Amino acid sequence: MIRMKTLVSTSLLAILLTASIPHARGAAQVSKTDIQGTWAESQISDWIDRGYVTGYDDGSFKPDNTISRAEFVALINRSYGFTETTPIAFRDIPASGWIHEEVAKAVKAGYVTGYSNGTFGANRPISRQEAAVVVTRLLKLEDADSPPIGLADAGSIDAWARDSVATVVANGIIRGYTAANGFKPRQPLTRAEAVVVLYRSVVVKESLADSPTTPPGPTIPAVPPTPTAPPLPPAPIPSVPNPNPAPPILPEPTFPSSPSTPSTPSTPSVIDRTAPALSGVKTGLLPLGDNVQAVSSETGTLYLVPVTTTASLANLNEAVEARLGVKTSAAAGTNASLPTGSLALGRYAVYAVDASGNVSAASGEITLGQKQLAVAMPTGLSAPKSYDGTASASVTVGALIGVIGTEAVTVTASAAYDDASVGAGKTVTVTYALSGADAGHYAAPVPYRTDKGIIAPAPLKIDKPNVSVVESSASNSEIRVTAGALAGTVAGETVTVSAEALYDLSAVGKARPLAIVYNLAGADAANYAAPAADTGYVVYVQSHPDMGTILDVIATAKMYDGSPLTDVWAGSRAGVPGGAGIYPGDDATVVGQGTYADAQVGTGKTLTVSYTVSGVDGPNYDSPASFVLDSGAITARPLTITAPVLTAKPYDGTLTAAVAPGTLTNVVAGDEVFVQASATYADPQVGTGKVVTVVYTLSGKDAGNYAAPASLTVNTGEILPGA
Structure with missing residues (x-):
């Protein structure tokens, strides 16, 4: 015979229950429509009539909703009148509030403990085997000596709960479904089951009230990763509803219609034991941040959890509470979305759970990988690049597309031609790299390619040329040009430059256009564009019977330098004995100078060309006459x-x-x-x-x-x- 160690009378229990539910009178009138025909109708109806429990605001009782550990201990505290508290420090329970107060009472009463990891799991649904441990401690019953007999799933009962399950089954407080269906130790307790369990516990107390006590039974160990004890709501059972339904228990209840008088059991209703079917799940690789779509055949809840999660309602909820998974409500046959933005990269599966707590088979595996970002079209790739000996290309990166919310991700781009040689229609490849605090959630945009790249010959710069006018053997003047130094070639490449003066002596007029043209040579000359021809000159042509053709070169265009002066290269004024010009052997040289009317930028500027004669014998000669040109130009610097x-x-x-x-x-x-x-x-x-x-x-x-x-x-x- 199982015996109690301490007894509380049924009459006292009834008084405590009634007194401990002050707001029951103000709660909605329970219509009882959702308990009619259920296996626990008699017990629930009786307790509703006595005011021990109340319904929801809509008048329903929701007997198949699950009940949490905090709610269960709250109901026990009110039922048994536990009011004394003891300090508690569970890290998942706030320092104040109804949960803290009710758990502190339960710990003081000695019928619950927490988990070995320092948590209590207040909001987790309480399982049937946890309820068994709580009841045996609550009633201070001696534990049975062996596991339950005749239950198909006896081997699945955790070791820490095995003796307690044997005790409550032997005393008829919690029963199995059938020999074939077993006890279902990890299945959550429902609201209806909670009422019946306490109802039956009263019957057991009364039946043992006059029996002698026996020495204490074996100590029940604290439950490791699974709780040793459980809890319930701060108000009557219904006032703290739990939206996660679970299948009912005890299909064959036999207890009284009041806490002291047994009642005739009602006809048990058909219990839903069929798991919902899952469909519409796309398996394989899915970018993190995209939604997972799924359809359940029954109204209930969809879960997306790591593939390592055990397929039980308690474990599914644990994964969600630990933020390892997510869940969402689902209507029967309707597509629902499960967001993935808050999850880690990895392998996941979807489960459907119906209103009775039945769990579907897992979906196929879903791999949440890095979300592939896109990027707006890059710009700048079609602009020609000047040859520089490298294949690098200039690119302006486009805006990132696909970043979730306000996550910190930035993108940079680098571009390269297929080779470094000069040419058009070249392939350019743009590659992207991500940075930022959340860059690890994403894969960089795919490389972009275009065949519109251009590498143009590099334009070279050249220093000012060296211009001179010398006398020929025929006493005519000849213009000679030496190119200045090149700038802009790639180190190590071979490029040379030559210059020549081009002008037309047959043209009409004294001031005739002259251009200095540059030509490149060398092994790498094809990679470059020769400096542009310098056309800022005129050649001033004069003919003299004794001196022949006299040529003066005048720089008629220059870049602004703050000065009105410009270069003039005077031609030969060599004469012949007895004739005009500089006498052979004299130290005298004609020097020219050009002067703009002002130093400011402009075109069509007046330019005066004047001459002096320098040298030891210069004073013996008159300077050539000056003249004015109106084609001068000064360009902006x-x-x-x-x-x-x-x-x-x-x-x-x-x-x-x-x-x-x-x-x-x-x-x-x-x-x-x-x-x-x-x-x-x-x-x-x-x-x-x-x-x-x-x-x-x-x-x-x-x-x-x-x-x-x-x-x-x-x-x-x-x-x-x-x-």
């Missing part, structure tokens, strides 16, 4: 500038960027020139690595003589979230 400084700005919906210009270079000493910069974002959205275009303007009294630095496009802009 191009300026360069150091890099601008961009400042991040808060979002304001505009494209304006905050920028400070760099420092101007190549300004003539003493000139007054200032630079301003304006910057514009490509779009006004929050982000980093944004494209910004910087435009420069000049001011100051000498600004008209200069060309502003070229506009610049960068991808280092940043717009911050607004306040």
